[in-house]
Amino acid sequence: METCLxxxxxxxxxxxxxxxxxxxxxxxxxxDVKPAKYTMHAAVEVCMPDLxxxxxxxxxNFTKLCTEYPVLEHIPLDAKLLVYCTSPYGAFxxxxxxxxxxxxxxxxxxxxxxxxxNTTVTxxxxxxxxxxxxxxxxxxxPSDDCPTVIxxxxxxxxxxxxxxxxxxxxxxxxxxxSEMFNMGSIVGALSMAGGHNDTTAFNAITNRKTxxxxxxxxxxxxxxxxxxxxxxxxxxxxxxxxxGGYPELKDIEGFQSTVE
Numbered sequence: 044m045e046t047c048l049x050x051x052x053x054x055x056x057x058x059x060x061x062x063x064x065x066x067x068x069x070x071x072x073x074x075d076v077k078p079a080k081y082t083m084h085a086a087v088e089v090c091m092p093d094l095x096x097x098x099x100x101x102x103x104n105f106t107k108l109c110t111e112y113p114v115l116e117h118i119p120l121d122a123k124l125l126v127y128c129t130s131p132y133g134a135f136x137x138x139x140x141x142x143x144x145x146x147x148x149x150x151x152x153x154x155x156x157x158x159x160x161n162t163t164v165t166x167x168x169x170x171x172x173x174x175x176x177x178x179x180x181x182x183x184x185p186s187d188d189c190p191t192v193i194x195x196x197x198x199x200x201x202x203x204x205x206x207x208x209x210x211x212x213x214x215x216x217x218x219x220x221s222e223m224f225n226m227g228s229i230v231g232a233l234s235m236a237g238g239h240n241d242t243t244a245f246n247a248i249t250n251r252k253t254x255x256x257x258x259x260x261x262x263x264x265x266x267x268x269x270x271x272x273x274x275x276x277x278x279x280x281x282x283x284x285x286x287g288g289y290p291e292l293k294d295i296e297g298f299q300s301t302v303e
Contacts, residue, residue, distance in 0.1 A: 047135070057126065057138025061154030062163060064125060067181045068263065070150070071122040071196045071286055076137040077129050077157060089114055095128065095136035105144040120145045122196065127152040127160060177267045177285075190270035193257065195287035201297025204257060208282060213255035218269035219289065223261075227302040229292055232259075239268035242276055252278045259284040259292060 047056035067073055072089050079092035091112045101107045109116045118124075124146060128134040131153045138151035152160060161182060168179035180189035193207055205211045215232040217224050224234040238244035239260070256278060260266040263285035270283035284292065293300040 055139065055142060057135065057142060057149040057151040059131075059135070059153040060125075060150045061152070062159075064150055064152055065160070065163065065167075066178050067125065067160075067164075068177050068267075068285060069123070070125040071194060072118055072124050073181070074124055074126045074137070074141075075128075075157070076126055076133055078133070081129060089118070091115075091137070094126075094140060095133040097140050102140045102143050108140070108144050117197070118146075119196075121147055123148045123150075125150045125152060127157050129158065130156045173268075173271075175271070180267075188271075188274055190258075190267070190274055190281040190283050192267075192285050193282050195259075195263075195284050195291045195295075198291075198295050201295060208255050208257065208280070210255055213257055213282075214251075216256055216258045216269065217289070218258050218260045218265040223289075227293070227300050228289065229259075230299040230301055235269060238272055239265035242272045244269075245273060245276060245278075249276060252276070253280070255280045255282070257282045257284065259288045261288045261290065262286075263288060 047053060047059060074094070075088040075090045076094040077092060091114070094112065097108065097111065101111055124141060126134045126138045126141065126149060128137065131151070134151040134156065135153065138149045141149045164176070164178045164182045168174055168176045175188050181192065183189060185191040193204065198204065204213065215229055216235050216238070217228045217232045218235055218238045221234060221236040224236060228234070233248070235244045256273060258266040258270045258273070258281070260269070263283070266283040266288060267285065270281045273281045292298055
């Protein structure tokens with residue numbers, strides 16, 4: 044680890060990050076490698092307990108590692124990853140394992156581990172005027188206040204959203220400005236322009252609070268804010284698309300753009 048701290052650009056070294064490694068939303072996958080004896084894992088994380096202790100013969104072979112952790116089969120090698128543990132050492136060595144099998148963009152949370160992330164995110168949420176913050180919802184998972192995250196980069200087919208929300212009957216909500224919606228959106232999506240700032244944007248659907256709603260925008264910022272506003276209004280089952288939006292969504296099999 045000392046070598047990587049001194050020479051951070053060494054190819055075999057994961058990127059060592061501290062508080063500058065936040066916000067959590069900038070990563071495609073957040074990988075929790077806390078030892079199996081610790082049962083508390085953030086609700087929306089990819090959990091790979093004891094990854095830092097994987098035997099070298101497994102770490103040298105992606106197929107063998109996927110047998111140990113099947114979820115890796117679904118994570119692209121160019122995905123942006125954040126690895127964290129209860130200590131900086133566990134995150135560091137797990138990051139080295141991931142680099143060794145071919146992942147190219149790996150950050151290991153170095154300063155203080157999971158406890159520091161949790162404490163920092165909780166404090167930031169407490170200090171924020173706009174609560175809950177997105178990072179707080181990442182750490183704590185869906186609740187009465189937090190919508191549920193769906194990473195666009197994890198989707199390959201439209202049916203995968205139905206699987207995530209556990210229903211084929213869901214509503215897509217485009218939070219982007221009206222002019223962008225008119226230039227192209229997803230067939231069937233409802234335009235709720237301004238919904239990230241103004242709850243009155245949802246006046247037309249307040250009688251449908253028990254239905255399933257999935258918000259999207261361009262990159263995941265306004266989609267989260269719109270989904271948070273829907274939760275504030277009492278909508279029960281609200282999801283937001285993150286790590287992307289309309290540009291990626293229109294290219295996913297099963298979705299159709301309103302423009303060619």
